[in-house]
Amino acid sequence: MVQAKNQALLDIVQPIIEDQNLLLWDLIIKKVAGKKTVEILVDLPNHDNISMTQITTFTQAVNEALDEAEVDPVPGEYMLDIASPGWDRSLSEPWHFEWAKEADEQIAIALFAAKDGQKKWTGSISSLDDAGLTLDVDGEEKRFNFDEIAKAVVSIQF
Numbered sequence: 001m002v003q004a005k006n007q008a009l010l011d012i013v014q015p016i017i018e019d020q021n022l023l024l025w026d027l028i029i030k031k032v033a034g035k036k037t038v039e040i041l042v043d044l045p046n047h048d049n050i051s052m053t054q055i056t057t058f059t060q061a062v063n064e065a066l067d068e069a070e071v072d073p074v075p076g077e078y079m080l081d082i083a084s085p086g087w088d089r090s091l092s093e094p095w096h097f098e099w100a101k102e103a104d105e106q107i108a109i110a111l112f113a114a115k116d117g118q119k120k121w122t123g124s125i126s127s128l129d130d131a132g133l134t135l136d137v138d139g140e141e142k143r144f145n146f147d148e149i150a151k152a153v154v155s156i157q158f
Contacts, residue, residue: 008073013040016061020054021045025085026092029074036078041085047103050084058082091152097133100154101125107135108155111148122155 006029017024025041042058043050059082066073066080091097091107100107101124108122115121121142123135132145 006073008071009038012065012069012073013062016058016065017042020058020061022050022054022058025089025096029078032079036074036076037081038074038078039081039083041083041089043084047099055082055084087154087156089154091154094128094130094146097125097128097152101128101133106155106157108153109135109144109149110151111144112150113148115144115148116142 006027009029010027013024013027016022021044022042023045025043026039027041028039030037030039040062042055044054059080062082063080089096091100097107104124106122106124108120111119111121113119121135121137121144123137123142125133126136126141127134132143132148135142135144
């Protein structure tokens with residue numbers, strides 16, 4: 001989820017996102033191997049796939065904007081990691097689930113506690129509301145509230 005976690009960083013990145021007609025999938029500041037990492041995941045709207053050239057262009061613009069910023073939005077040393085969310089992208093925001101439903105993507109969810117004897121479910125989203133979603137699991141409808149879901153990702157089907 002775009003952690004408003006760091007509004008100053010978001011304020012720098014958002015105009016670049018809009019200018020390059022990209023979709024900000026996630027912006028996370030985390031520790032990786034003991035080092036602060038700023039991870040920005042971008043894609044194209046309308047379920048198109050971003051190219052490496054577009055990621056490179058975006059990365060260069062973000063680097064320039066961060067270098068020119070009057071106040072460092074991420075104090076201290078950090079590594080900047082800009083990438084696509086990938087095929088098996090994490091779903092954490094309500095609009096992520098809407099995106100998956102629009103594309104008729106299969107998703108895999110892991111629950112905090114077992115439901116009907118299992119903690120992992122895979123299916124397509126048949127309905128969605130503010131409280132949760134209904135998955136079509138092999139023709140059977142299963143309802144899950146968002147607060148039951150520990151993790152959700154797009155499930156790659158080969």
